[in-house]
Amino acid sequence: xxxxxxxxxxxxxxxxxxxxxxxxxxxxxxxxxxxxxxxxxxxxxxxxxxxxxxxxxxxxxxxxxxxxxxxxxxxxxxxxxxxxxxxxxxxxxxxxxxxxxxxxxxxxxxxxxxxxxxxxxxxxxxxxxxxxxxxxxxxxxxxxxxxxxxxxxxxxxxxxxxxxxxxxxxxxxxxxxxxxxxxxxxxxxxxxxxxxxxxxxxxxxxxxxxxxxxxxxxxxxxxxxxxxxxxxxxxxxxxxxxxxxxxxxxxxxxxxxxxxxxxxxxxxxxxxxxxxxxxxxxxxxxxxxxxxxxxxxxxxxxxxxxxxxxxxxxxxxxxxxxxxxxxx
Amino acid sequence: xxxxxxxxxxxxxxxxxxxxxxxxxxxxxxxxxxxxxxxxxxxxxxxxxxxxxxxxxxxxxxxxxxxxxxxxxxxxxxxxxxxxxxxxxxxxxxxxxxxxxxxxxxxxxxxxxxxxxxxxxxxxxxxxxxxxxxxxxxxxxxxxxxxxxxxxxxxxxxxxxxxxxxxxxxxxxxxxxxxxxxxxxxxxxxxxxxxxxxxxxxxxxxxxxxxxxxxxxxxxxxxxxxxxxxxxxxxxxxxxxxxxxxxxxxxxxxxxxxxxxxxxxxxxxxxxxxxxxxxxxxxxxxxxxxxxxxxxxxxxxxxxxxxxxxxxxxxxxxxxxxxxxxxx
Ligand SMILES: [Ca+2]
Ligand SMILES: [Ca+2]
Ligand SMILES: [Zn+2]
Ligand SMILES: [Zn+2]
Numbered sequence: 249x250x251x252x253x254x255x256x257x258x259x260x261x262x263x264x265x266x267x268x269x270x271x272x273x274x275x276x277x278x279x280x281x282x283x284x285x286x287x288x289x290x291x292x293x294x295x296x297x298x299x300x301x302x303x304x305x306x307x308x309x310x311x312x313x314x315x316x317x318x319x320x321x322x323x324x325x326x327x328x329x330x331x332x333x334x335x336x337x338x339x340x341x342x343x344x345x346x347x348x349x350x351x352x353x354x355x356x357x358x359x360x361x362x363x364x365x366x367x368x369x370x371x372x373x374x375x376x377x378x379x380x381x382x383x384x385x386x387x388x389x390x391x392x393x394x395x396x397x398x399x400x401x402x403x404x405x406x407x408x409x410x411x412x413x414x415x416x417x418x419x420x421x422x423x424x425x426x427x428x429x430x431x432x433x434x435x436x437x438x439x440x441x442x443x444x445x446x447x448x449x450x451x452x453x454x455x456x457x458x459x460x461x462x463x464x465x466x467x468x469x470x471x472x473x474x475x476x477x478x479x480x481x482x483x484x485x486x487x488x489x490x491x492x493x494x495x496x497x498x499x500x501x502x503x504x505x506x507x508x509x510x511x512x513x514x515x516x517x518x519x520x521x522x523x524x525x526x527x528x529x530x531x532x533x534x535x536x537x538x539x540x541x542x543x544x545x546x547x548x549x550x551x552x553x554x555x556x557x558x559x560x561x562x563x564x565x566x567x568x569x570x571x572x573x574x575x576x
Numbered sequence: 577x578x579x580x581x582x583x584x585x586x587x588x589x590x591x592x593x594x595x596x597x598x599x600x601x602x603x604x605x606x607x608x609x610x611x612x613x614x615x616x617x618x619x620x621x622x623x624x625x626x627x628x629x630x631x632x633x634x635x636x637x638x639x640x641x642x643x644x645x646x647x648x649x650x651x652x653x654x655x656x657x658x659x660x661x662x663x664x665x666x667x668x669x670x671x672x673x674x675x676x677x678x679x680x681x682x683x684x685x686x687x688x689x690x691x692x693x694x695x696x697x698x699x700x701x702x703x704x705x706x707x708x709x710x711x712x713x714x715x716x717x718x719x720x721x722x723x724x725x726x727x728x729x730x731x732x733x734x735x736x737x738x739x740x741x742x743x744x745x746x747x748x749x750x751x752x753x754x755x756x757x758x759x760x761x762x763x764x765x766x767x768x769x770x771x772x773x774x775x776x777x778x779x780x781x782x783x784x785x786x787x788x789x790x791x792x793x794x795x796x797x798x799x800x801x802x803x804x805x806x807x808x809x810x811x812x813x814x815x816x817x818x819x820x821x822x823x824x825x826x827x828x829x830x831x832x833x834x835x836x837x838x839x840x841x842x843x844x845x846x847x848x849x850x851x852x853x854x855x856x857x858x859x860x861x862x863x864x865x866x867x868x869x870x871x872x873x874x875x876x877x878x879x880x881x882x883x884x885x886x887x888x889x890x891x892x893x894x895x896x897x898x899x900x901x902x903x904x
Contacts, residue, residue: 331872341871390742404841406734413843414718417872420840425868427767428754428833437836437868439755505756508765512748513732513841515741540753540765543669544659544745 262319263567264310264364265560266303267371268292268328270345270398270448273299275306276557277314277321278564280572282382284557285317286310296348303354304361311362322571323365325563326354327374329399333416337368340416343434345399367566371395372419373410374562375553376403379520381565383555390516394421394507395558396523399434400442403562404514411514422446424506444502447525450478453495457481465489482528503529504536511537511545522553590647591895592638592692593888594631595699596620596656598673598726598776601627603634604885605642605649606892608900610710612885613645614638624676632689639690650899651693653891654682655702657727661744665696668744671762673727695894699723700747701738702890703881704731707848709893711883718844722749722835723886724851727762728770731890732842739842750774752834772830775853778806781823785809793817810856831857832864839865839873850881 262285267274273292277285288306293299307324314321330342330349337355355366369377376393379385385393389408395401402421404411411418422442423435430439431449443449454476457463463480464470465487470480484492507519521529534550541548555561590613595602601620605613616634621627635652642649658670658677665683683694697705704721707713713721717736723729730749732739739746750770751763758767759777771777782804785791791808792798793815798808812820835847849857862878869876883889 331870343870406739411734411842413873414845415843415872415875417839417870418841418843420843420870420873423840423870424837425754425833426756428829435870439833501756505753505767509752509837510841511745512751513746513838514739515743515746515748517742542659542671542745542748542751542763544743545748547743 260318260320261568261572262314262321263564263571264307264314264321264324265563266307266324266326267559267563268299268326268346269371269559270329273302273306274560275310276560276564277310277317277319278561279319280568282561282564284560285319286313287560292346294347296352299348300357303358307358307362321364323367323567324358324362325374325566326358326366326368327371327559327563328354328368329371329401331416331420332368332370332373334367334369334412337366339368343399345434365567365571367563367570369410369563369566370401370403370419371559372401372421373403373412374566375401375522375558376405376410376419376562377565378555378558378562379553380405380408381569382561383553383558384518384520384551388518390514391518391520392421392510392514392516393520393522393553393558396446396521396525396529398446398448400446404516406514421506421510424509426502426505426509441502441506445499445525445529447478450481450495450499451476454478454481454492457491457495462491463489478525500529500532501536504533505540507533508537508541508545511541511548515545517548519548519550520553521550522555522558526552588646588648589896589900590642590649591892591899592635592642592649592652593891594635594652594654595887595891596627596654596674597699597887598657601630601634602888603638604888604892605638605645605647606889607647608896610889610892612888613647614641615888620674622675624680627676628685631686635686635690649692651695651895652686652690653702653894654686654694654696655699655887655891656682656696657699657729659744659748660696660698660701662695662697662740665694667696671727673762693895693899695891695898697891697894698729698731698747699887700729700749701731701740702894703729703850703886704733704738704747704890705893706883706886706890707881708733708736709897710889711881711886712846712848712879716846718842719846719848720749720838720842720844721848721850721881721886724774724849724853724857726774726776728774732844734842749834749838752837754830754833754837769830769834773827773853773857775806778809778823778827779804782806782809785819785823790819791817806853828857828860829864832861833868835861836865836869836873839869839876843873845876847876847878848881849878850883850886854880
């Protein structure tokens with residue numbers, strides 16, 4: 249029938265997503281319904297030139313694969329760390345996590361190389377768009393998402409729209425400071441929640457304990473050759489290591505207090521945690537809110553994301569929403 | 577001429593403003609152009625009953641005076657500490673600064689007693705409305721105002737509208753925490769900027785130094801009978817008292833870091849400081865922003881308010897804007 253034909257056409261309309269993180273460069277083919285059809289990952293190169301070349305190369309490969317997968321690519325959505333001007337498709341500035349990433353126009357070279365329209369936004373903002381279109385944020389007017397990965401990113405939806413701010417620096421939630429004399433952060437300040445509760449921060453503390461021979465406890469499986477990670481810290485704490493437990497408690501308090509600060513500034517109705525540590529953080533964050541938020545803000549809901557890849561899905565949503573509106 | 581007659585009618589359209597603070601209850605007659613025609617002040621009573629009676633009494637007196645002053649009162653605008661549901665005209669919850677101030681419907685009893693429409697909002701939000709209509713916020717799409725008085729209040733304008741949040745708890749800027757193990761705050765948490773940089777916090781520290789005989793320095797004028805205030809602390813620091821200086825430095829850092837948190841969450845283009853300590857705080861706050869804000873947020877402007885009475889003028893603006901639109 250005609251209606252089935254139309255459904256079929258809609259279903260094969262797809263986006264190419266690019267996610268530029270502190271560790272990896274990933275590309276995905278994402279279909280209209282939010283399914284990731286195919287995914288590609290490489291370490292994110294440390295130089296501008298190599299990074300740009302790899303983006304175009306991975307996208308070209310994916311576009312070739314897309315034909316065989318019956319996916320019609322409508323455009324490219326790029327999610328990246330750093331402050332992004334989405335109107336221009338330019339990364340204005342980034343922290344040390346992605347080097348050589350200041351005043352970088354992503355739209356023009358990618359669009360020229362691939363002959364496709366290109367949208368760009370900050371990774372945390374993309375995650376918020378993904379929650380809005382495919383996740384817990386569907387139909388929620390005011391919510392915030394916080395992503396804990398190598399660093400900490402975030403996005404704010406207010407009146408059903410992303411908050412970008414006057415210089416595209418809104419929702420830099422990893423750099424909310426909760427202790428003005430706290431540990432140094434990659435941004436140059438001190439006491440940011442990223443410096444306490446990110447994967448990077450926990451790994452730093454795990455290494456510190458390991459170097460002092462204070463990490464490993466009885467019953468803990470840890471090979472000599474293994475790199476020390478946040479996972480080892482969590483494991484050690486569960487097995488009774490009080491030093492590891494103290495580090496994690498501080499991380500939870502810092503993240504929780506940072507989130508209370510968000511509640512006292514924009515007062516969303518929902519906080520969505522995502523990233524590998526989100527299920528670990530959920531209960532302690534709720535506990536800090538109960539202890540420290542103003543009475544009127546305590547009714548907030550904290551949930552963990554059910555999306556496998558918020559940044560990739562959000563980057564795709566920019567393409568799918570705009571391209572199908574035929575206005576860009 | 578007819579045009580002069582119309583001008584005359586517009587100019588005499590006025591609002592009654594009520595400001596309920598941690599210390600005083602004030603009422604003012606405010607004309608359309610933002611001039612305060614007459615002002616009344618009393619200590620804010622400590623009980624609900626006495627407070628409500630005094631509000632109605634002071635308003636009735638002001639309405640009587642307004643006739644002789646050729647001011648036609650269009651309605652009553654109430655600015656109060658605490659979380660306010662402006663749609664209902666209800667104070668939902670307040671901190672210890674205003675006791676017996678939970679679930680208080682202000683609109684109905686005041687409107688019934690005075691036979692005038694009544695608008696209510698949080699004091700910091702009123703200050704933001706005042707800056708938007710009469711102050712530095714005129715024509716600015718995204719700005720934030722922070723008022724330092726007994727406590728610290730604030731208001732956020734985003735896309736030219738107040739941000740109230742999902743439970744009317746947005747812009748509780750005094751309770752942004754900048755040190756999760758910091759001093760106790762009136763809200764029950766710790767390390768809020770109000771606990772470091774409010775008039776109350778500085779007075780607490782001044783008293784502490786005074787009790788230890790560490791406040792007074794040579795050349796400082798201070799009578800035995802005088803109550804110790806934030807002013808003495810500032811004075812002592814200027815005359816070389818290093819302990820007083822350290823307290824004030826910490827207050828400046830805390831306030832500055834709190835403001836950087838706001839920049840990293842909503843990223844306004846302008847921060848307006850008001851209240852008695854605003855001129856003292858302006859330069860150090862700018863300094864903390866330069867040191868600690870992300871590069872993209874450093875272009876923010878920090879100014880001090882030129883309005884004599886932001887809360888009273890903002891309360892008036894709710895009346896003047898709504899009543900002259902003839903839609904309420
Ligand atoms: Ca963001
Ligand atoms: Ca407020
Ligand atoms: Zn930081
Ligand atoms: Zn507080």
